[in-house]
Amino acid sequence: MRNVAVIGAGVSPFGRLDQLLYQEIGRPAVNDAIENSGIDRKLIQSCYYGTCGGVGVGHEIMNETGLIGIPITRVVNACSSGSNAFRLAYMDIASGMSDCAIAMGIEKMKDVSMMVVGGGTRFQIEGKAYAHGFPVAIGGAGGMPAGFALMARAHMKEYGTKNEDIANIVVKSRKNASKNPKAEFQKPMSTDDVLNDVMINDPLTRSQCCPRTDGAAAVILMSEDWVKKYNIDTPIWIKGSAMGSHFLMPELEYHGIYTDLLTSQKVFKMAGVEPKDFYKRGFGECHDCFSISELVHYEDFGLCKKGEGADMINDGVVEIDGDLPINPSGGLLSCGHPLGATGVRQITEILFQMRKDKEVAKRQVPDKHLDIAFTHTLGQPGLGFTNVMHVFSRDLK
Amino acid sequence: MENLITRPKIPKLIENKINAVKCNNCGNIRYPARSYCNKCQGTDFSSVLIGPKGVIQTYSSNYQKKKRDKKQIFGLVTLFSEDGKDSFNLMGTFVTENFDEVKIGKEIELLPNEKTTLFKIIGD
Numbered sequence: 028m029r030n031v032a033v034i035g036a037g038v039s040p041f042g043r044l045d046q047l048l049y050q051e052i053g054r055p056a057v058n059d060a061i062e063n064s065g066i067d068r069k070l071i072q073s074c075y076y077g078t079c080g081g082v083g084v085g086h087e088i089m090n091e092t093g094l095i096g097i098p099i100t101r102v103v104n105a106c107s108s109g110s111n112a113f114r115l116a117y118m119d120i121a122s123g124m125s126d127c128a129i130a131m132g133i134e135k136m137k138d139v140s141m142m143v144v145g146g147g148t149r150f151q152i153e154g155k156a157y158a159h160g161f162p163v164a165i166g167g168a169g170g171m172p173a174g175f176a177l178m179a180r181a182h183m184k185e186y187g188t189k190n191e192d193i194a195n196i197v198v199k200s201r202k203n204a205s206k207n208p209k210a211e212f213q214k215p216m217s218t219d220d221v222l223n224d225v226m227i228n229d230p231l232t233r234s235q236c237c238p239r240t241d242g243a244a245a246v247i248l249m250s251e252d253w254v255k256k257y258n259i260d261t262p263i264w265i266k267g268s269a270m271g272s273h274f275l276m277p278e279l280e281y282h283g284i285y286t287d288l289l290t291s292q293k294v295f296k297m298a299g300v301e302p303k304d305f306y307k308r309g310f311g312e313c314h315d316c317f318s319i320s321e322l323v324h325y326e327d328f329g330l331c332k333k334g335e336g337a338d339m340i341n342d343g344v345v346e347i348d349g350d351l352p353i354n355p356s357g358g359l360l361s362c363g364h365p366l367g368a369t370g371v372r373q374i375t376e377i378l379f380q381m382r383k384d385k386e387v388a389k390r391q392v393p394d395k396h397l398d399i400a401f402t403h404t405l406g407q408p409g410l411g412f413t414n415v416m417h418v419f420s421r422d423l424k
Numbered sequence: 425m426e427n428l429i430t431r432p433k434i435p436k437l438i439e440n441k442i443n444a445v446k447c448n449n450c451g452n453i454r455y456p457a458r459s460y461c462n463k464c465q466g467t468d469f470s471s472v473l474i475g476p477k478g479v480i481q482t483y484s485s486n487y488q489k490k491k492r493d494k495k496q497i498f499g500l501v502t503l504f505s506e507d508g509k510d511s512f513n514l515m516g517t518f519v520t521e522n523f524d525e526v527k528i529g530k531e532i533e534l535l536p537n538e539k540t541t542l543f544k545i546i547g548d
Contacts (some may be wrong), residue, residue, distance in 0.1 A: 176480070
């Protein structure tokens, strides 16, 4: 396997962008990524893009940005579509097939049916078989929020976690997003604001559920040989890449996510790091699709013991100026969650932070934390789980 | 060649017990029944009936956009076989609209229903 670096990144503003075409959302992200990588776009040899709803939009955007003619692959893997596209671009270069690739994520959520992404297709296939075993009768805002609400209550009962603890995840998210002009929600919220918001699935209120958002992000990847050949400034090296899957039934584990545990162990091993290494010298972007999910990710990644996730947020450990900053961008809860774009957006944050780019000037993670970083997405295609994690480093060795 | 319809055509419920299969190699319970074990990839299964009694592991309620929307309380329960040797986690809806009646650890009973999974709360 060859060493691969991320050398450029671009991200569109996230929000409700109904009036814009896919090309209008994606083109600036792609052009920004190429521009700040400092390379000639003719060097890009392949494209992988994640999107659940945008059929063929990769071709349209690559055409508009002068990249048509290269292999273009659409990746559909629910909330991990973007990170999965990035992983394929990484594998493309690591294997020696290409020396330079672009990974893009884009979504307009009006084109995405969550009933199809999150279970509907299975129901059509399985028919009555799944009437027993999955909460088809939940109705309302069933599905994703319902599943994580069950997790929240189970965690509260098992470990004494309080409503306030998981609400504080949102408070931290909004605080960070108030310094991110591209986040959908930038207004700070108090714990009471979060708890008194509209109830979706008890105990999760509206602001504890990430919004359906439109947006795009893109990153440029390059082989070590070409990084040297083209004298790339400040490459960010990919030290680990891992992906895991699991099926929701019957092994429901409602105090955490089994695949988080397995995937994090794999990616940390590949990168030669341990969870404790991220304290004092690292940071991360994780899949906070719901408030409770960020809290259980801390535990499942081994960043703290099981049941101690609430201490991470209440003691300020995961704040930008804490011992292990998590989601300095504001995460999914505040940036929003365009399914295909999220995984790539997380990587743009890692690159901007490690490069101390002006893009993140107001939410810059302190110097001492910029050695290593991780990203994590949790996709739920149908009734399955798909986790994708990456570890990055400023140093090649 | 494997039959395109790999799923055994067996009833999902027998009275109010779930009609599952147990892997004879590793003991993993599969429901609905499948041809392969998803833990050890074994293919040797025995039938096992689980339920109707179980306990609540976690629960929540639906989002009621309008006041007239029916409140549904749903959750995850662990059902046990009559001899207590086997258990299986199952999601479903509780037949009550009283949120205070539902608590983690309370005993429930699976109701016979071919279309959806319904639990009746029967004790503490």
